[in-house]
Amino acid sequence: MKKILGFDLGGTKVLAAVLDNDFNILSRVKMKANADLGVKSVYKVICAVIKDACDEAGIDVSDLSAIGGCAPGLVEPKTGLVYDTPNLGFKNFPLQEKLSQDFNIPVHIENDVNAGLYGELHFGAARGMENVLALSPGTGVGGAIVIDGKLIRGSRGGAGEFGHIIVQPDGPLCGCGQRGCLEAISSRTALSQQILSFAVRGRVPLVIDEAKGNLKKVKSGLIARAYNSGDEDVQAIVDYAARYLGVGMSNLVNSFNPEAIILGGGLIEALPEPFLKISTKVMREKAMGVNGEKVKVLAAELGDDAVIKGSAQLAAELVR
Numbered sequence: 003m004k005k006i007l008g009f010d011l012g013g014t015k016v017l018a019a020v021l022d023n024d025f026n027i028l029s030r031v032k033m034k035a036n037a038d039l040g041v042k043s044v045y046k047v048i049c050a051v052i053k054d055a056c057d058e059a060g061i062d063v064s065d066l067s068a069i070g071g072c073a074p075g076l077v078e079p080k081t082g083l084v085y086d087t088p089n090l091g092f093k094n095f096p097l098q099e100k101l102s103q104d105f106n107i108p109v110h111i112e113n114d115v116n117a118g119l120y121g122e123l124h125f126g127a128a129r130g131m132e133n134v135l136a137l138s139p140g141t142g143v144g145g146a147i148v149i150d151g152k153l154i155r156g157s158r159g160g161a162g163e164f165g166h167i168i169v170q171p172d173g174p175l176c177g178c179g180q181r182g183c184l185e186a187i188s189s190r191t192a193l194s195q196q197i198l199s200f201a202v203r204g205r206v207p208l209v210i211d212e213a214k215g216n217l218k219k220v221k222s223g224l225i226a227r228a229y230n231s232g233d234e235d236v237q238a239i240v241d242y243a244a245r246y247l248g249v250g251m252s253n254l255v256n257s258f259n260p261e262a263i264i265l266g267g268g269l270i271e272a273l274p275e276p277f278l279k280i281s282t283k284v285m286r287e288k289a290m291g292v293n294g295e296k297v298k299v300l301a302a303e304l305g306d307d308a309v310i311k312g313s314a315q316l317a318a319e320l321v322r
């Protein structure tokens with residue numbers, strides 16, 4: 003039986019895995035994306051990771067029936083053209099077409115958050131559901147939509163950009179140029195910035211001790227340790243972010259009437275309790291009637307495997 007390959011092109015690394023027809027992972031290979039060396043170099047890394055994952059699984063590339071991959075940015079739904087990836091420098095790059103030609107097999111390229119939700123839908127927290135949304139607060143706040151079991155991508159692949167729904171007009175400035183977007187308040191980046199601004203005033207001792215003023219070191223794990231150590235400033239900052247996540251969720255619930263919202267990403271993994279509890283409470287208070295009562299808010303189950311398995315599932319659907 004032929005195998006399927008799934009890969010996850012992230013901002014700093016590329017992860018690939020070979021899967022059997024029951025979507026069990028047979029091999030896993032990870033490499034640095036080398037984004038600073040340019041798009042051609044990143045493409046070479048993708049090809050190398052695909053070949054290495056096949057070697058590791060003891061198969062030849064010709065034993066694959068299809069390749070499914072994802073990119074961290076806007077992807078054109080039909081052609082898999084990658085419009086734009088902020089960290090990798092891809093601009094209108096025909097990733098799907100190029101891989102399909104170079105490996106001579108069907109390839110599907112998807113936005114990473116979409117692929118992750120599709121993985122959770124088929125193999126994880128949303129198994130058996132038909133109408134689900136994803137929200138993942140990280141560098142930004144990613145979002146994805148499944149209606150009637152299908153991914154909703156919009157006319158140009160931009161559907162589900164929930165990080166930029168405005169929850170606080172005149173709120174903090176967002177990277178997109180607007181004010182009060184959900185990700186300007188509830189992303190890990192927004193949390194890190196606020197926590198560091200407290201560090202400048204000599205507060206948040208654990209953060210001062212470990213991060214020493216470096217924003218990049220204020221990661222989810224450190225935020226969680228400070229929160230769980232009882233630091234009231236960090237607790238107030240996190241709880242505020244979780245409340246606004248709930249405000250965003252109430253708008254989504256009224257727009258899409260989902261069975262569940264799946265919260266994913268490193269920040270949720272590190273601090274599941276406050277994010278799930280507080281955002282759910284606020285969402286139920288603000289959403290309209292039955293919509294808010296019935297919807298479940300669940301933590302993602304598959305971690306990094308969600309995008310790999312979702313990408314592989316989308317690839318398998320090409321050849322079925």
Ligand SMILES: [Zn+2]
Nearest residue numbers: 166176178183
């Ligand atoms: Zn924005």
